[in-house]
Amino acid sequence: MGRNKLPMKRIENNTSRLVTFCKRRNGLIKKAYELSVLCDIDIALIMFSPSGRLNHFSCKRRTEDVLNRFVNLSDSERGRYLYTISI
Template identity: 80%
Template sequence: MGRVKLQIKRIENITNRQVTFSKRRNGLIKKAYELAILCDIDIALIMFSPSGRLSHFSGKRRFVDRHEIS
């Protein structure tokens, strides 16, 4: 038996959208970190929250130093 395919759509409630972003951000950062380690690659992740706050992640420190965000 397979899973039911979920429809991806925008969360209309602003509070729920912010909570979902906050919860899922750490999972996305973890996946990016794992990909950087497994494939020995430089990776950068730039995200803006629904409220407009910047979040960023880089797999290796030298990547951020090399490509400084202005």
């Protein structure tokens, strides 16, 4: 028997929110690493935990190098590559 799908909403309890972040953070980093290896891409992942701590990941290059590469794009090029998720 499968699990019920939980509604996507903010977790109100601070402790539960931090625990959920800690559990899912490693899964997200693993997926970013797999995408980097499979597609031979540079990837940078920057996250701030609910407690405000910085977490970052990059595979081939330093995070700063990947961000500088993005920042050095022209405005029109940068606009093409920005994606926003609206829920």
